[in-house]
Amino acid sequence: MKLRPFSRLLGIVMLADGATALSSPRAYLRSLEKGTPIIDDLLEFFAENPDLTRKFSIFEIGLGLWLTFRP
Numbered sequence: 001m002k003l004r005p006f007s008r009l010l011g012i013v014m015l016a017d018g019a020t021a022l023s024s025p026r027a028y029l030r031s032l033e034k035g036t037p038i039i040d041d042l043l044e045f046f047a048e049n050p051d052l053t054r055k056f057s058i059f060e061i062g063l064g065l066w067l068t069f070r071p
Contacts, residue, residue, distance in 0.1 A: 021056075
């Protein structure tokens with residue numbers, strides 16, 4: 001079984017997630033909070049720092065592009 005289709009699917013999901021987080025970081029991260037204290041604190045930290053969230057989103061988009069279109 002080849003892993004290429006799975007890596008391309010993961011790349012597409014990362015592209016979509018990164019683009020959503022890049023367009024509205026605060027609203028997107030707050031929509032992910034579900035009640036787990038440690039994860040919610042981490043998401044709230046990133047929601048309070050949208051510039052840092054945008055930098056991670058750009059990295060995520062780049063990694064998603066690489067996974068999707070690598071030879």
